[in-house]
Amino acid sequence: MTNEKGAANKIAGLAAKALKLQEMKEFQSKYAEVIKAYQESPLALLSTININELNEFQEWKQHLLDNKDKTIPMIISKMLKGDIFAFSIYKELTPHIIDYDMVHHNKDMNQELHYYGGAEDGLAIINARHWLGTKDAAEVFAQFTDGKNIECEVNEMLNINNEFIDCIHNF
Amino acid sequence: MSFLEKNTDFNRHLTDKEKGIFTTINPNTNYPYFPQANTDDIKFLAKGGEYTNDANSFLCEQYHCIGQDPLIHLYNKGTGDYISQLSHYNPKTIKNICNDEKFECIVDVQYYATYNCIGWAIGVTKWVNPSDITAYAKGGLSITEAINSFLDDKAKLYAKSSSNILHIVDDLNSLSGNNVKLDNNTVAFYFDSNNEFLHGARYVETLLETEMINRWTSKLGQSILISHELDDLRGEYSLYGDNIAYAVLITKDKGHDEL
Numbered sequence: 001m002t003n004e005k006g007a008a009n010k011i012a013g014l015a016a017k018a019l020k021l022q023e024m025k026e027f028q029s030k031y032a033e034v035i036k037a038y039q040e041s042p043l044a045l046l047s048t049i050n051i052n053e054l055n056e057f058q059e060w061k062q063h064l065l066d067n068k069d070k071t072i073p074m075i076i077s078k079m080l081k082g083d084i085f086a087f088s089i090y091k092e093l094t095p096h097i098i099d100y101d102m103v104h105h106n107k108d109m110n111q112e113l114h115y116y117g118g119a120e121d122g123l124a125i126i127n128a129r130h131w132l133g134t135k136d137a138a139e140v141f142a143q144f145t146d147g148k149n150i151e152c153e154v155n156e157m158l159n160i161n162n163e164f165i166d167c168i169h170n171f
Numbered sequence: 172m173s174f175l176e177k178n179t180d181f182n183r184h185l186t187d188k189e190k191g192i193f194t195t196i197n198p199n200t201n202y203p204y205f206p207q208a209n210t211d212d213i214k215f216l217a218k219g220g221e222y223t224n225d226a227n228s229f230l231c232e233q234y235h236c237i238g239q240d241p242l243i244h245l246y247n248k249g250t251g252d253y254i255s256q257l258s259h260y261n262p263k264t265i266k267n268i269c270n271d272e273k274f275e276c277i278v279d280v281q282y283y284a285t286y287n288c289i290g291w292a293i294g295v296t297k298w299v300n301p302s303d304i305t306a307y308a309k310g311g312l313s314i315t316e317a318i319n320s321f322l323d324d325k326a327k328l329y330a331k332s333s334s335n336i337l338h339i340v341d342d343l344n345s346l347s348g349n350n351v352k353l354d355n356n357t358v359a360f361y362f363d364s365n366n367e368f369l370h371g372a373r374y375v376e377t378l379l380e381t382e383m384i385n386r387w388t389s390k391l392g393q394s395i396l397i398s399h400e401l402d403d404l405r406g407e408y409s410l411y412g413d414n415i416a417y418a419v420l421i422t423k424d425k426g427h428d429e430l
Contacts, residue, residue: 009242012279013256018243021251024244024277042195042204045392045410046221047287047301047370084298100306118328119290119297 014150030060035085043093051088069101069143073083079128096134098127122140129160138164173330175217175379183215202408211404217396220285242279291390292358294337295329301368308366314416318345343418351417363412370411
């Protein structure tokens, strides 16, 4: 898990740089506010975290989508550390979702979930890894100075191949 | 390692605020979240989890820690530009830098150590999503087969894991009959009319070695651990659905009697 945490920190650094101080403060404050609201709502009684049902999240969702290039890396960074709230948010922002049904029908994914502990935090990590291999990821990272370098570095750390980014001549 | 530590709160009646968990009206149904709950008889056993800002807390080894490592991002207060992460510096250096008026530090940290209902039910200190069982059921398996596929998978997965603190998942099996003889660690899985699994409860005879319970016990998502009657949490409009399937302990040298 050391590589996942290292990769998460690198992605968080990229996102922090992109957001700058004020936006970063707002993001962190809103994230904490949404989690607190969820924990205080009856939704906290559910074992499947369903942040989409929370009004506070719905009010924030459009902002997250409008600023996806900056917010998705922050969410992915949290997911790589097994943050299941971030995973719940991720599911509302992207179509690239690996669910338990897919895991049960794919031996490699099943082994990957077992490797990451077989629970919800593991599924969050798998989804973050999967996203890093998508065209979306290549496009998001391409928005930033050093973005491509960081994605190549992160993908090498995590042994992920993203066919939409050329990392061969990167190092 | 244990799920519980005895405290003065153990096995008390619910507070009014806690009763509200069950009686609050669900705007989607216009019924209470748990319409059949007898809140005077439900007992509080333990709180939902522990907040900690310490990444190395034993809580994060024992339970699934929702949240992330304490990343500290350093910004130039004047320009708003990002400078670097500070997490790898020692605490004194971080304090000095963050107290400097030229800089602003954004600490990206909050942990919530907890386990969930399925984790509690099968005796592992993990957040185990009931959608994992639902996925088996949606794949065409019967309810009994879906539960057993899930249990087999988790038994293999947690065979040697430190998360498996009760070692009951190894011997849990779902039976097709609905009338089971209640034994210590019998598990009830709640699901709705769409075969979506939503909750798990575990019947316990004693907790904390000497405390007689002889009741169903449930961890309510991220919320509190309670003892209750099975019907308290079920119902057509209940958040956990109206259907229940059981899993019982069947060890190699001991069968289980169905009534």
